[in-house]
Amino acid sequence: MGVNRRDFLKITGLGTLVGVGGKAAADLVFKGQVEAQEARPNEGALVGKRWAMVVDTKKCIEKIHKDGCKDCSIACHTVHNVPDFGNPKDEIKWIWQDTFEHICPNQHHPFTSESLEGAPFLALCNHCDNPPCVRVCPTGATFQRDDGIVLMDFHRCIGCRFCMAGCPYGSRSFNWRDPRPFVQNAREDFPTRMRGVVEKCNFCAERLAEGKPPACVEACKVKALIFGDLEDPHSEVREVLHEHYSLRRKPELGTMPQIYYIV
Amino acid sequence: MYDGGKIVAGLVLFLALVTSPIWYNVVTGKAEYKPEPKIVTQEKECVAPKAWMTAMHMTLLNDWRDSVVREGNREYVAANGKAYNMSLQNTCMQCHPNKAEFCDRCHNYASVKPYCWDCHVEPKEKK
Numbered sequence: 476m477g478v479n480r481r482d483f484l485k486i487t488g489l490g491t492l493v494g495v496g497g498k499a500a501a502d503l504v505f506k507g508q509v510e511a512q513e514a515r516p517n518e519g520a521l522v523g524k525r526w527a528m529v530v531d532t533k534k535c536i537e538k539i540h541k542d543g544c545k546d547c548s549i550a551c552h553t554v555h556n557v558p559d560f561g562n563p564k565d566e567i568k569w570i571w572q573d574t575f576e577h578i579c580p581n582q583h584h585p586f587t588s589e590s591l592e593g594a595p596f597l598a599l600c601n602h603c604d605n606p607p608c609v610r611v612c613p614t615g616a617t618f619q620r621d622d623g624i625v626l627m628d629f630h631r632c633i634g635c636r637f638c639m640a641g642c643p644y645g646s647r648s649f650n651w652r653d654p655r656p657f658v659q660n661a662r663e664d665f666p667t668r669m670r671g672v673v674e675k676c677n678f679c680a681e682r683l684a685e686g687k688p689p690a691c692v693e694a695c696k697v698k699a700l701i702f703g704d705l706e707d708p709h710s711e712v713r714e715v716l717h718e719h720y721s722l723r724r725k726p727e728l729g730t731m732p733q734i735y736y737i738v
Numbered sequence: 739m740y741d742g743g744k745i746v747a748g749l750v751l752f753l754a755l756v757t758s759p760i761w762y763n764v765v766t767g768k769a770e771y772k773p774e775p776k777i778v779t780q781e782k783e784c785v786a787p788k789a790w791m792t793a794m795h796m797t798l799l800n801d802w803r804d805s806v807v808r809e810g811n812r813e814y815v816a817a818n819g820k821a822y823n824m825s826l827q828n829t830c831m832q833c834h835p836n837k838a839e840f841c842d843r844c845h846n847y848a849s850v851k852p853y854c855w856d857c858h859v860e861p862k863e864k865k
Contacts, residue, residue, distance in 0.1 A: 506757060512786075514811040514824070556859070620810060628807045661859045664828050671855035684812050 519686040523704035525604075525623045525680055527733040528692070529721065530597050530713050534699035539572070539595045547597065548572070550694030551676070556667040558654035567648040569676040570599040570691050578724055579736070591738065597700075598627060599691075600646040600676035601724060601732030608638035608647065624678045624734060634671035643728050647675045705733070773847035775840045779833035785816045796852070799826060809838040826858050 478486070514523070536654045538544045551557070551570045558567055576583045578596040606625045608617050616631035617638055653670045661667055665681065668674050679689035687693065692700045703712035712735075721735040739745065754761075784791050786798065799822065802824040805811045814822045823829050834840045837860045 512817055513815040514805040514809070515813050515815065516810060517812045517823075520812075618808070626807065628803075630803060630807075663861055664830075665857050666827065666857040666859060669853070672857075680810070684810065 479496060481482075505734060517684050517686075521683040521686055521688070523622045523683075524702060524706035525629060525733070526602065526683075527703065527712055527735065528599075528678075528689075529701040529703075529715050529735045529737060531699040531701065531715070531719075531737045532594070532596060533737065536590070536594045538697045538699065545572070546694045546696060547691035547700060550690045552660070553663075554662065554665060554679075554682075554690045555677070556654075556661050556665050557674075558650075558660045558667070559659070560652065560657050561658075563572075565651050567650065567654065567674060569648075569674070572596065573598055575724045579724055581725065581727065582722055586667050596736065598644065599734060600678070601644055601730065601734045602676075602678055604731035604733060605729060607641035607643070611637040611641040613637060616733045620680075626677055626680055626694035627673070627675065629666070629668055629672055629674070632672045634673065636673060638673055643725055643730065644732070645671050658678055681691070771847075773843045775843050777834070777840070778835060778836055781833050783818060784820050784833070785814065785820075785829075799830075799854075826854065827861075831861050837861070843846075 484615050535544075548568075548570050552559070554639070555569060557569055560566060572595045575594045575596050576588070577593045578598055598719060602623055602625045604623065606617075606619055609619050609625060613635060614631050614633055616633070617625065617629050617719075618628070619625050621714050633647070636649055639649060650668050650670050654667075655661070655667050658667050679687070679691075682689060688702050689700075692702045701715055703710035705712060706718075707713065715737065716735060719737040721737050723732045786794075791798070802814065805814075806824050812824050814824045816822060831837070835857070
């Protein structure tokens with residue numbers, strides 16, 4: 476006969492005790508030693524539950540009319556090594572300007588205020604709450620983070636451009652050619668992209684991790700760009716949205732864009 | 739077998755020719771060329787032991803990528819207790835700015851062509 480039930484339970488019980496107790500004893504003896512490596516968020520990172528941006532178009536339009544300001548685009552495209560191919564067909568854009576009619580096509584009518592008619596509006600990825608690009612991406616290269624940022628894993632992008640078809644805002648650009656030769660003085664702290672990859676605004680996820688606001692927000696001299704956490708009722712974005720009437724781009728599509736325009 | 743002698747002799751000759759590099763190495767004693775990546779950093783230790791890094795750095799880089807991009811965890815606490823920023827360009831290449839002598843030496847020898855540098859910007863080599 477082998478072990479009976481009673482002995483079996485004794486042995487297993489003792490074994491468990493030695494195993495668990497041994498681990499605890501070992502932890503006591505070798506205190507403070509990390510047993511294995513671990514990954515954790517940066518200290519001092521900006522953490523939010525629902526990042527969003529508000530564009531104060533009055534300030535923005537005024538500044539653009541005054542001196543043709545492009546500070547935000549330049550800052551963004553510099554820190555992210557965005558190539559400049561020098562022709563609109565190949566253009567890569569993360570944050571750019573277009574007219575009010577183009578940005579908000581259905582909010583425009585023949586009697587729109589003259590201050591808005593043909594006025595320059597900023598456009599960037601809306602970091603939608605219900606992002607169509609994420610739904611259509613066949614490889615999972617585009618995904619939504621818990622804090623709402625719609626991010627791309629460029630390693631995973633196969634360049635199928637479904638996301639570009641899915642995005643109703645034209646926020647995505649495709650690298651038809653190798654972008655590297657067209658990046659002036661590529662920064663060594665951020666990668667470029669390669670040929671055959673889609674790219675777009677990443678809400679400066681890499682800067683938020685360092686505790687810095689997005690580059691465009693930092694670059695704006697008239698404080699027309701306001702970035703913050705919508706879930707925080709005391710955040711600046713919530714305050715300005717509370718005080719002003721705001722538009723979103725193509726809200727009828729149900730994508731729930733998170734870039735708000737104060738008009 | 740017709741012309742058996744010629745065929746066998748031919749085979750032997752063929753084998754001798756094909757394996758001649760091996761015999762050459764055995765005879766001259768200059769066997770096994772080892773690529774030696776040049777380490778220029780002043781740092782005392784890497785994020786993991788050297789032998790492990792030699793064998794597993796690609797796994798580590800993949801893990802780092804997934805951790806940073808997907809989970810937003812950008813800090814790596816190594817087994818030695820130190821915390822590192824998980825970044826190829828901002829951490830690895832700070833200690834190993836000599837891509838040609840560090841990365842490429844082994845990669846060329848092993849004939850592997852990792853596509854890291856299609857996107858990641860290599861440090862300008864200081865000469």
